Structure formats: C-alpha cells, structure tokens
Amino acid sequence: MNGAQALIRTLVDSGVDVCFTNPGTSEMHFVAALDDVPEMRGILGLFEGVVTAAADGYGRMAGKPAATLLHLGPGLGNGLANLHNARRAHTPIVNIVGDHATYHKQYDAPLESDIDSIASAVSGWVHRSMSPDDVATDAARSVVAASEGPGQVATLILPADVCWLESPGPVAPLDPLQPVNADEQLLAALADVLRSDLSVTLFIGGRVLTEAGLRAAHRVAAATGSKLLCETFPPRLARGAGIPAVDRLAYLAEFAEMQLDGTQHMILADAASPVSFFAYPDKASVLVPDGCGVTDISAGGVDPVAALERLAELLDATAQEVAVAAPSRPARPTGELTSESMAAAIGALLPEHCIIVDESNTSGLFISGATGGCPAHDLLTLTGGAIGIGIPLAVGAAVAAPDRPVLCVEADGSAMYTLQGLWTQVREGLNITTVICNNGSYAVLNMELNRVGADAAGPKAKAMLDISGPDLDFVALATGMGVPATRATTADEFVAQLEAALATPGPVLIEAMVPPLSL
C-alpha cells in the first residue's frame, strides 16, 4: 500500500469521503488511489475556485469536512479566494495541496512556489507531510484540525513521493477535540447583566444559527427583553415558518449603527464583534457604540449553543415561549421583472427544505423579506466578501444534501468568477436551480463609488463598473456547459420558468433580466 492509498483510506475511516479536485501531475498517485478506496467519491471541478467553494458548501451542510485536492501553489492560488470565504465561515475543510517530490523541490522547477506562505493566509492549520511513514497519521490529524473550534481550513501539503512510496498503511481516526463548557462565573455575571436595566444585544452567528441555537438565543432574549441580532453574512442560517426569526445586522454601517444604537452591553455567541465591512472617509470602523461592553461567550473553544442553553437555565428561561415565523408567502408577481418581483416569485414558490445560496448582492435585497414565512429552509451566504462563491457553493451543498433542492441566486458579475461550477452540476446530476440576476453592472460598486466620497466619477471610472458592452448572455454560457437555460424578461415569465425549474431534477439556469436598483 503506497502513501496515497494509506492517506485516502485514513480519510475515509475518519469520516471524510468526498474529495473535490482539479489535480495535476504531482497528484497522479492520489488520483490513481481513488480506485483502491471505493468509499471515497472524487468530484472534478474545471477550476480550483470551484473545488474550494464546493468543499465549503459541503462542509456547511454536512457539518463535517470534505477534502480538496489542489495542484501545487498555483492550484492553491486559484482556490484561495473561496478558501478565504470558508475561513470566514469557519467551515471545516481538509485542504490537500500536492507538491513536488521532497527531493525535487530544491531544483526550483517551473511550478515550484512557496505553498506554505500562500496557505498560511487562509488556514488555521498547515502541515507538510514529509514521509510515507507519517502520511496516514498526518491525514488523521488534518481531519481533527479541520474540526477544531467552530471549524477551519486545515491544509495538508502532500509531496508526490510521499504518495508513491510504500507506506505502513492507514491509521485509526483520532479522537475529535471536545468543546469546552463556558465558565459558570462568567455566565452568572452575564445573567446579572441581562437581568439589569442595561440595554443588552445578543449578537449571534455560526453554530448558533441552527433551529436549536436560535431557540436557545431567543429564550434568553425573550426572558430578559434584550435585543437579538445575527451576523450580516451567516454561513448557514435556519429560517422560515416554524423557526424563530432573527434580523441580520445591516451591511451598510449607517444602518447597522441604527440597529445597535443604545446598546450598553453586547454578548457575542459565535460572532465577531461588529465592524464596518470597509472603511469610508469620516465614518466609523467600529460599530459597537462607545462605552458598550462586549463579552464573547464562545471564546476559548466554548460550545456557543450549550452556553446559551446554560444561560437560559440560569435565567429560569428554559420553558420560555419563543415566537416563530408564521407561514406566509407573497402572491405570485406579475408585470415587470424587478428585484422586488423576482424576490416575490422566489417567496411564492420556494420548496420545502430548500437550501438557498444567496450571492445576489444588490439584486437580492428583497429576497430575505419575501421568504421569511416560506417553508423551513437554510440560507448560505457570502461570508468573506470574496465574490465568486455561489455557483460552486451550491455544488457542495447539493452533494452534502442530495434530497434537498438547492436554489442559487447569483449576481452576474459574481457568476462570471466561477461559472465553471455549472459543468460540475451537470456532471454530478445535482438538483440545483440557478437564477442569474443580470443587470449588466457591478451595481454594488456604483453604490460604493458614491459612498467612499468619489462621487464626481467620470466616464472612465464608470466604465470599470459596467459589465454590459458586450452584454453577457447567460443562456448561451449555461448551454455551453450543458445546463438547460431560459431567459426571463417579465415577472410572469420568471414565475413560470422558476416553477418549471424547481419541478425539474438536475441543474437548470434562469437568466433574470433585472434592472439595477437605484441605491
């Protein structure tokens, strides 16, 4: 048994049985070994940005890591932006980067580069496996590392000879790290704060955004009259009828400041202390009000849901009634196709247990409002701001949850980053409906151009934000990768096409001709 075979067997035994990949020569022994471990599913992406976002989508939905397999530094580079998003989502990923044979690195062959430096920017754990004697143990360690805390990217650098040389075989899975219980004194003090006259905001994210986590957070908030908000871009948010609803912190700092105005103490649960997404001249970076204390109950490896549940106990709130979203849907829209009518159509038709992948940016402004009373669903968002996540994130979500429909609502500019993901949707027969919001523009940047104070922008500047000329034809682009596609120019067309797409197994794409919002 060679190193690659031992590695893959160990990954499977440790629960990692999907590998998204775009391999090269240095990974050929790994690829050959896929046939020796039948339980490992290999899924090809035509670009590494597809591979890494698919691993992210898989990890968010499966709650355990997929593996990637990337080709040296350039392959890692191509996948880096979506690993950045995965890092911000705290998604567990075993990120395997092939490298030259150990003895070949010194010769600076054309594909040689500093993989370690590149990987360090997105990984919570980086390790280079140096021997076939160690590679199985390294694989087992990488799985544990990926699941550390809320989850992280664990990068295992894999030299070619470590794969092809004879190895001692697989190793047993290592014990996962156990979550820590929150400090009782801290929780008791927070209970006092919550019972006091102070205006408290519970700011939640990550693992709290399951139905159970939301119930725990709502109990605490309802019992104490405190405010509840969730992070702006959640990795995975349970929502819809029957689930306690939570407002997301606004993207625009002005609105976020209004949401947080008056907060005197903030309790963080698996969420970072809120800051402005970007800096703007003469605007604040920190969104926490002046003088407001901040306590993080999930610091130090604490399970945030357990901490909130314990806090509810301390507050005698375990039987606290929690309001849930009532069932409701917008009427099917008719007339013009706009961001608003597109959202209404989605709300009118969203199937039960759907996974919504939302990278619709400005065009999607009304989707959240239109779907809050839809049947229970999960929402996956762009966590790290690196556009180009949606289409491949949907791939990974669909692989992890094959019985659930996936609806990916995608902005045109972002779609063009990783459009290749459509091909993998066809190849794997994934049940994904993609809606491309075609407004011919990096619309969010038109807004930002004004917001940064560069409002006297001339024609050259505006041209850099305009992606019409030539117009992108997403029906043709999808067809070129084998995805059946239609174009909707009215709300009625969009409703009919969306209904048909959701009733069709396998991938379908709808190009929604939605004019840009005036923001």
Place this chain on the structure above:
Amino acid sequence: MNGAQALIRTLVDSGVDVCFTNPGTSEMHFVAALDDVPEMRGILGLFEGVVTAAADGYGRMAGKPAATLLHLGPGLGNGLANLHNARRAHTPIVNIVGDHATYHKQYDAPLESDIDSIASAVSGWVHRSMSPDDVATDAARSVVAASEGPGQVATLILPADVCWLESPGPVAPLDPLQPVNADEQLLAALADVLRSDLSVTLFIGGRVLTEAGLRAAHRVAAATGSKLLCETFPPRLARGAGIPAVDRLAYLAEFAEMQLDGTQHMILADAASPVSFFAYPDKASVLVPDGCGVTDISAGGVDPVAALERLAELLDATAQEVAVAAPSRPARPTGELTSESMAAAIGALLPEHCIIVDESNTSGLFISGATGGCPAHDLLTLTGGAIGIGIPLAVGAAVAAPDRPVLCVEADGSAMYTLQGLWTQVREGLNITTVICNNGSYAVLNMELNRVGADAAGPKAKAMLDISGPDLDFVALATGMGVPATRATTADEFVAQLEAALATPGPVLIEAMVPPLSL
C-alpha cells in the same frame, strides 16, 4: 490632489500607462482618479486571472510594465497563478493590490487577509505604501523594481486611505537600474572553453530570444561548433523565415536528456539550469549530465545579449555567418482534422508579424514544426506551468501591439480556467483569433498518469482526467461573451474558418474538434 491621483500621474510619467483591473470598494478612489489622468488606460477583466495574465502578455510584448489593480487578498489570490507564470517569464509588472484603510486593518473586517504573505510567493519586490506623502515615490520605485534584472513582479500594496487623503502630488520618474557588463575574465575563460575540445551547449532563454539575441548566440555557437538550445517554455521567442532558428529543450525529461547527452560544459544565458518539470519515480530531476560544468553568464544583473556579443568578439566571430530559417509553409491540409492537420493549417495561413500565444499543450505538438518557415512571428508560451494563461495573455499582447494579429491556440481544459478573457477581447476590440483544441480531456494528465507509474489506473482515476460528460460547447460559450464563433470538424472546415477569422478584425473563436493524441 489625492494619493490616487498622484500615484497614477507618477505611473504615467514613469511610462506605465495601461492598467488592467478588477477593482472593489477599497479601490474606488483609484478608479475615480482614472478620469483625472487621461493618459492612463483602464482595462476591465471579469476575473483577476484575466487581469494578471493580460499584464504579463502586455509586458512581454511592450518590454515595459503594465499596472494591475486588484481587490485585497482574495483578488490577489485569483490573480496568483498567472502572476506565478509572469514570475517565471520575468515579466515586468507593477502589481497594485488595494487594501483596507491603514487604521481599519486592525479590526479584522471580513475581507482582511495577509496580503503580504500571499504576494511574497510571486513577487520580487513587495512594498506597502503607508502614507499619501509617500505614495507617489512608492509608485516610481515600483516601476524601477518591476524592471530590475530581466524583469519581475513588483507588488505595491495600497491602503484605501492612502488613496483618498490629500497628497503632495506626483514625483519624477526614478532612474532605471543599469545592466551590468559581464566579467571579462569570465568571458575570456568561457572563450577558452568554447575553443577547447569540450562539448559545449549554449542554453539560452528570456531576453536572448529576440532576433538580435539569437544572432549573437548563433554566432558564438557556429564559430565554435557548440550546440544551441533554448528553454522549453520561452516567454517570447522570435522565430520564422529570416530569423535564426533554435530548438527548444524537450518537455519530457527522457527527450531532454537525449538532447543534452554528451554535453561537457553548459553556458546559461538568461535561462535556468535545466531540471525535469516534475519528479518521476526512478527518473532524474537534474537534466545536466553528470560531471558537466555550468556557467551562467547572466548572473548578477548582466545583460545576456551584451555578454554573448562580447563573447563573439573574443572569439573573432562578430562577422560569423548565421543560418536563418528559410521561408516555407505546409500545404493547406484536407481531410480529417487532427493535431497534425490543425498545425499544417496554421502554418499555411499564419500572417506576417503574428503573435502566437500557445497554450495548446498536447494538441499543439506539431505547431512548432509547421510554423518554423512562416513569416517572422513571436511565440509566447506557458512559462510557469500554471494552466489558464492563453486567452488573457493574448489580451495583453494585443493591447501592447495593436497593429499585429494575435493567434491564440488554446487547450480546452486550460481555456476553462480564464475563459472570461474573451469578454475583454470584445470590449477592447482586440484583433485576436482563438483556436480552442477541444479533445474533451486533460490529455496531458493521461500521459502523466502513465509516466508517474500509476498505470493501473481504474475508472475513477480516468474520470478525473475526462472533461467530456457533459461536453463543453465552446461556440456557445464564446457567443455568450459576444465573440463570433464557429466549429470545425474537418481540416477543410478549419482552413476555411481560420482564413476567414484571420481576415476579420476583432476577436473570433474557432472550436477545433481535434481527437486526443495517443502519447
């Protein structure tokens, strides 16, 4: 005048007047400032891998840097693979990476990442501009740094507030670094070696591959009976009728070893000492024969063409006759479309002064042979092995040389990495003919799978190298980005379509249905 305006004015005054970009919010003041400096041309790419390869193609043809403008760490990541190729090509690039405002970085906003570490993997020079007082000087320094030695990627990290704050204005260009003359004693010793009975190989690359450089190298070789070879993947090679021809070192190590067999001394001129592209079990990494001495005449900033010319003087070879390629073209092929007939058609039709961008991988095996006697042209290749360079490299070459036709011959798998470059070809009205060699396969990896000794590959392994199912339809994909496209399934169709495409100004794409070679 704000920092962005001073920066752009300084770049233009230093000779950098093209900026390939995909900007974001942190770059909005730079974008706004484009209108204040009319001489700076801004060219939008729909993905950063397009931006960086275009800057590479521009630098190779213009002999001076273009600027890029990328959006923080993720934008740099998306452009990293083609910056890797540019690093291997020694292309001068002023690589500008926008970042959060200096005071905003500490808050770890969602798009925060370690740009410096990522940039270090591809850059010969990395500098973070920390003040609007310094940014113009930093810009002038970046231009000089980009042109140091044979050329390199100079990364300037540009915080948003350094752009928007008031600055003291532009600065004058800095003096470029002067090349060093080769050591006379070294050259005299090498002349002795060349005159001796030792079997000498001159191994040339980079700046030597101009017509003047090739003549100098050929004079030395012809006067001394030594062998002349050039690097496997030259950044830019002058070739065709009337130009001294040079064989490229083979990609496959077995063949390269045959070319170098018997060499007792090797003289390097702007080329790295040859090593195998990858390691293979039981095969050598180093291609230089055992006991063969190696001398690099271009080390330490030496101008390699000047050094070769001086060496010719020392050998009394300045009047040495040099053989040049005779004019010849293959006949127009007919019958089946194969790699061979595709190459013959290109040879039969190649226009004068054409720039060939070759990322055809296995399908292009016969192009070099079929075009050696064509009218003089330049050949640009994949220098760093990171696939996905061709389509955007052609963009940059066409921007740098608007009067020359560009022919990009592109493998299907590689094309799917940066296909978005087609859109920029339309937007900028560039005279580029793209030939996609569609064989439905990562054919080079099928060969490598056998070569690494993983020859018992099963169906799962083979599926990872197969990119049919679904078939890619490049006519539809090109049409989706506004490029007129046709499909050729016979040699006759290919000849007719290529002739028409070359006669058409602006971009055209031909999908050549070429079966995979049996390698």
